Amino acid sequence: MEEVVLLGFWTSPYVMRVKIALLEKGVEFEYKEEKDIFEDENKSELLLKSNPIHKKVPTLIHNGRPICESLIILEYIDEVWKQQKQLFSHDxxxxxxxxxxxxxxxxxxxxxxxxxxxxxxxxxxxxxxxxxxxxxxxxxxxxxxxxxxxxxxxxxxxxxxxxxxxxxxxxxxxxxxxxxxxxxxxxxxxxxxxxxxxxxxxxxxxxxxxxxxxxxxxxxxx
Amino acid sequence: MEEVVLLGFWTSPYVMRVKIALLEKGVEFEYKEEKDIFEDENKSELLLKSNPIHKKVPTLIHNGRPICESLIILEYIDEVWKQQKQLFSHDxxxxxxxxxxxxxxxxxxxxxxxxxxxxxxxxxxxxxxxxxxxxxxxxxxxxxxxxxxxxxxxxxxxxxxxxxxxxxxxxxxxxxxxxxxxxxxxxxxxxxxxxxxxxxxxxxxxxxxxxxxxxxxxxxxx
The missing domain is CATH 1.20.1050.10 (Glutathione S-transferase Yfyf (Class Pi); Chain A, domain 2)
Known part of the structure; x- marks a missing residue:
């Protein structure tokens, strides 16, 4: 059973990228909203632990392993769930x-x-x-x-x-x-x-x- | 016949990345050194035309089509010459x-x-x-x-x-x-x-x- 967790914040366009990609691929995921993304002390422990360098959303956690930075996450999603429709050109x-x-x-x-x-x-x-x-x-x-x-x-x-x-x-x-x-x-x-x-x-x-x-x-x- | 041209400058580590990748892959290429990379008026016409947005080295020109930004070029090289040894993990x-x-x-x-x-x-x-x-x-x-x-x-x-x-x-x-x-x-x-x-x-x-x-x-x- 795969576990896919997305840490996000509702106004972040970078988070939306990841949501759209997961929906397009038909990947089930749990979305966890951060309370605040401006001050480190308001960020969730899970975010601080999963993305200790940037401490930013989106962070995707796939089977316990975090992937950070939206473009990197998009490429990861396309590579992992490659049986589903391809998001990225082959050229x-x-x-x-x-x-x-x-x-x-x-x-x-x-x-x-x-x-x-x-x-x-x-x-x-x-x-x-x-x-x-x-x-x-x-x-x-x-x-x-x-x-x-x-x-x-x-x-x-x-x-x-x-x-x-x-x-x-x-x-x-x-x-x-x-x-x-x-x-x-x-x-x-x-x-x-x-x-x-x-x-x-x-x-x-x-x-x-x-x-x-x-x-x-x-x-x-x- | 493939034409691979690399526009570079000798002290740029970003250019060196591309050179190393091409050498590792065994791809023949022509290297063209820019005279100066600090002032736009000293840059070659080929560079300004091939990379009009950033006007920066490295710029790789493959069969007439420019590819810019070193990491993007590295991924391009790995994807185009994929019969040769893979530089990037499959995971x-x-x-x-x-x-x-x-x-x-x-x-x-x-x-x-x-x-x-x-x-x-x-x-x-x-x-x-x-x-x-x-x-x-x-x-x-x-x-x-x-x-x-x-x-x-x-x-x-x-x-x-x-x-x-x-x-x-x-x-x-x-x-x-x-x-x-x-x-x-x-x-x-x-x-x-x-x-x-x-x-x-x-x-x-x-x-x-x-x-x-x-x-x-x-x-x-x-």
Whole structure:
């Protein structure tokens, strides 16, 4: 009997990636919500023990062995449950490209996103420009295909879609519209949202917005 | 006929990773040295065109298609030339662990390394402590095995060994001895250096030291 435990937090897009991948693969798992991910003393003992270096969610525990970092977990899931539908292309070049874009996304969009809701004036404007530029780059990658890998919902789709539950927050606080800037990207978002794995996983954007307002208050961000 | 071109710079440990992997696989390739990797205007047109986002070495160009970012290139090499000896374990858990450690290394040691040669006083001391702590973590991972994956020289060995050509620089400028702190790690270094792929790739540590002194002068770092 396999034991699969996912330690997560409901607003983390990195956790959502892992949930979607497990749902797509049809892997049964137990989800454990952390009470708070900002202060180490509020984190669960299981998280601190399983991911002593980063102390971050998502952490997947498979038969007692922890796997950390969302992209690494996605590849692990695809490799372990390989009888189920493949999430990652078999083509080494497409795999390299997907890894490159996820890495770029992780390094860029986290920072841009934070600056869109946590800063003001010129820095916020610059973050918006960088963010839209990045989405346009992704639109370009997508081209006329329904999904990034072509006809199927794959690893790159799974890695990118969770952040879109924050778009309402970015748009409201940054005063712009992703739909106006990147309509083809938004068509892809709607397509992904029709999948049960996605619609069951992504939280209500209004709740995410309220949470961000709370965080701003908690950390005294104007 | 396959065409494999590697754009590199002689002091970059990330480039060395790719060279070692290609040598281990027995893949013939053309190596093109960049004149300078610090200012965009000194970079080759081929690099700027092939890696427009990061504009960084290593960039591998395989039959005209560029692949960027050293770890992504290593995985690509292992997947494309899979008839040759496998660099990466087949076990998903070991793969996840290797990816985790390489990612940690890339995020930690670049920064520590720079602070060991570019800063002074308390910050330099802190960088040394972090660096030694990280090497001890690696020693722990290595245990009694000859290589990180066990009996064979694999992906994690390839990813980690290049930085050791900078140890002389770190030790001289930081006034400490890695051998004293982490003798088991240094035994692994000597083991790796017996491989032709490594000894042919890693530059003379004294030349690396001279280069670092030049860089300190060029960027007015005391």
């Amino acid at each position: 080494p070049y497409h795999r390299a490209k997907a890894r490159f874009l996820i890495d770029l996304f992780d390094n860029k969009v986290g920072d841009c996103g934070r600056r869109m809701w946590a800063s003001k004036g010129e820095d916020q404007e610059a973050a918006k420009r960088e963010f839209v530029e990045f989405l346009k780059l992704l639109e370009n990658e997508l081209g006329d295909k329904p999904y990034f890998a072509g006809d199927y919902f794959g690893l790159l789709d799974i890695a990118l879609i969770p952040i879109t539950c924050r778009f309402y927050t970015y748009e409201t606080l940054g005063k712009f519209s992703v739909e106006n800037e990147c309509p083809r990207f938004m068509a892809w978002v709607r397509r992904c949202n029709q999948r049960e794995s996605v619609s069951k996983t992504l939280p209500d954007p209004f709740k995410v917005f309220d949470f961000v307002l709370e965080i701003k208050k908690r950390f005294s961000i104007e | 998903p858990y070991h793969r996840a662990k290797a990816r985790f450690l390489i990612d940690l290394f890339d995020n930690k040691v670049g920064d520590c390394g720079r602070r060991m040669w570019a800063s002074k006083g308390e910050d330099q001391e802190a960088a040394k402590r972090e660096f030694v702590e990280f090497l001890k973590l690696l020693e722990n991972e290595l245990g009694d095995k000859p290589y990180f994956a066990g009996d064979y020289f694999g992906l994690l060995d390839i990813a980690l060994i290049p930085i050791t050509c900078r140890f002389y620089t770190y030790e001289t400028l930081g006034k400490f001895s890695v051998e004293n702190e982490c003798p088991r790690f240094m035994a692994w270094v000597r083991r790796c250096n017996q491989r032709e792929s490594v000894s042919k790739t890693l530059p003379d540590p004294f030349k690396v030291f001279d280069f670092v002194l030049e860089i300190k002068k060029r960027f007015s770092i005391e």
